[in-house]
Amino acid sequence: MKSRNEIFIFSCHPQDVAILREASGLQGPVFHAVDSLVEVAHQAATRRPAAVFLGVGDDTLGHLDVIRTIHAVRNELPVVVIGDHDSLELERRSRD
Numbered sequence: 820m821k822s823r824n825e826i827f828i829f830s831c832h833p834q835d836v837a838i839l840r841e842a843s844g845l846q847g848p849v850f851h852a853v854d855s856l857v858e859v860a861h862q863a864a865t866r867r868p869a870a871v872f873l874g875v876g877d878d879t880l881g882h883l884d885v886i887r888t889i890h891a892v893r894n895e896l897p898v899v900v901i902g903d904h905d906s907l908e909l910e911r912r913s914r915d
Contacts, residue, residue, distance in 0.1 A: 824848040824869035829859045831874035856885045864892040876903035
């Protein structure tokens with residue numbers, strides 16, 4: 820049996836995680852919540868997930884800094900930023 824892809828989630832709202840799980844279906848990836856930015860970077864480097872979902876709000880813009888760390892180790896790894904609200908500043912900072 821083929822193993823399912825892993826996706827790591829940090830600081831995402833439970834409602835967002837529920838939508839991701841529902842959209843992925845029963846045979847979709849396995850979602851793992853991680854507790855810190857250090858763990859996000861470590862897991863991205865050592866476990867080889869299919870993607871990382873990163874929750875960011877106005878008070879947690881510093882979370883975006885982990886994207887550079889992840890891409891230094893695995894440039895091809897998709898990092899999906901889920902913002903608390905639409906924000907051009909958030910979009911700009913996530914691409915820097």
